[in-house]
Amino acid sequence: MAYRFVLLLSLVPMIAAAGPKITVQGHRGAHAQRPENTIASFERAIDAGADLVEIDTWVTKDDIVVVSHDPKPKHSICKAPPEVNKAIRELTLAEVRQWDCGSLQDPDFPEQKTVPGAGVPTFDEVLNLAGRSKKFRFNIEVKTSPKNPEFAPPPDEYAKMILVGIRKHKLEKRVVVQSFDFRILHAMKQIAPDITLAALFSADRREFAAVAREAGTRIVAVHYKLATPERVKEAHGAGLKVFAWTANTPDVWDQLIAARVDSIITDDPDALIRYLKQKGLR
Numbered sequence: 001m002a003y004r005f006v007l008l009l010s011l012v013p014m015i016a017a018a019g020p021k022i023t024v025q026g027h028r029g030a031h032a033q034r035p036e037n038t039i040a041s042f043e044r045a046i047d048a049g050a051d052l053v054e055i056d057t058w059v060t061k062d063d064i065v066v067v068s069h070d071p072k073p074k075h076s077i078c079k080a081p082p083e084v085n086k087a088i089r090e091l092t093l094a095e096v097r098q099w100d101c102g103s104l105q106d107p108d109f110p111e112q113k114t115v116p117g118a119g120v121p122t123f124d125e126v127l128n129l130a131g132r133s134k135k136f137r138f139n140i141e142v143k144t145s146p147k148n149p150e151f152a153p154p155p156d157e158y159a160k161m162i163l164v165g166i167r168k169h170k171l172e173k174r175v176v177v178q179s180f181d182f183r184i185l186h187a188m189k190q191i192a193p194d195i196t197l198a199a200l201f202s203a204d205r206r207e208f209a210a211v212a213r214e215a216g217t218r219i220v221a222v223h224y225k226l227a228t229p230e231r232v233k234e235a236h237g238a239g240l241k242v243f244a245w246t247a248n249t250p251d252v253w254d255q256l257i258a259a260r261v262d263s264i265i266t267d268d269p270d271a272l273i274r275y276l277k278q279k280g281l282r
Contacts (some may be wrong), residue, residue: 022257022281023051024272025139025265027246028069032109032268035077035102037067038118039125046132048270052176052263054139055126057162058088059153060096065123065161068101071143071151077104088120089151096120109267123162127169137174139243139265140166141200144181159187166195178243182215189216198243207231209238221245221265224252229259236260250275257281 029041030048037056045053056069071087073080078101084091102118127138142162145151152158166175177188178198185197199215202223208231212220220235221243232242244256245265253275256264266272276282 022261022276023263024049024269024276024282025052025054025243025245025263026050026269027054027265027267028056029053030267030269031106031112032248033112033270035104035112035115035118036106037069037121038102038115039121039129040102040115040118042126042129043132045269046129046136049273050136050269052137052139053129054141054265055123056141056143057123058143058151059158059161060088060093061090062092063153063161064093065165066093066096066120067123067126068120069143071145071148073099073101077101077106079103087148087151093122123165124168127165127171130169130171130174137176138171139176139178139198142177142179142181142184144179144184146181155181155183155187159184159191163188163192163195166192176219178219178221185215185217202226208235208240208242212238212240219243224256224264227256227259227261232259232261247272 026045028036030044034041034044042053055067057065058068058071059065073085078099080099084095084098088096097119099120100117101120102115105114106112166172172194176196176198178200179185180200188195188197197217198219198221199211199217200221201211204211208220219241224244224247227242227244235242241262243263243265244261246267247253247256247264248267264272
């Protein structure tokens with residue numbers, strides 16, 4: 001009997017690993033370790049083994065797609081001269097290049113290492129990192145501002161800009177396009193139905209399937225507090241996948257593992273990968 005018990009315990013990691021894999025997404029790269037949305041941050045996430053690298057896009061005055069979470073410089077993490085302290089959409093690429101988004105350590109991440117002089121990369125430069133490894137995909141969050149619609153191009157134009165970059169690098173099969181603005185998702189589906197889409201939301205209390213129908217997606221990307229076992233099960237029953245964001249601690253990871261989400265978005269992909277390995281889930 002004792003031998004059987006020990007044998008069963010030894011098989012637990014194998015049984016766990018045999019279940020559906022939970023993919024790991026590096027939020028803004030490896031935000032906990034390098035300045036967010038910088039080339040160094042994306043390289044860190046890729047080298048850590050993230051399955052997806054999550055990025056954010058805006059568009060400059062001269063219609064260049066760039067990678068930044070905020071439409072304006074966030075002064076706790078980016079230095080910008082007064083003359084370019086404006087929204088990205090109001091600046092040319094050359095002007096946006098004057099931002100230094102690597103010299104200041106993010107106060108929310110005390111272990112983050114700065115990268116002095118790191119600027120805002122272009123979408124093209126980030127997609128060029130695809131050659132660093134064939135084992136990851138990009139999760140592209142197309143940013144808009146409901147309160148300031150002038151900060152982004154019209155949805156149809158914006159979707160075309162994103163698609164041009166994807167096709168230039170032949171990454172149609174290696175991207176997910178997500179947005180809180182479902183107009184972007186509909187526009188992308190219209191011009192490129194083969195691109196995988198995800199509906200981002202944080203406060204909608206409807207069934208996930210209802211939101212997915214509205215957005216026209218087969219993936220919902222939800223705030224982790226919405227990803228309860230019941231709601232995830234319902235989503236899976238409707239043929240959907242569930243991404244959960246942004247989870248950074250073991251207690252939350254355990255909740256999401258128990259809920260059987262398909263993917264976890266985290267600021268520290270290296271730590272989450274190690275944690276899943278310890279659980280026999282990777």
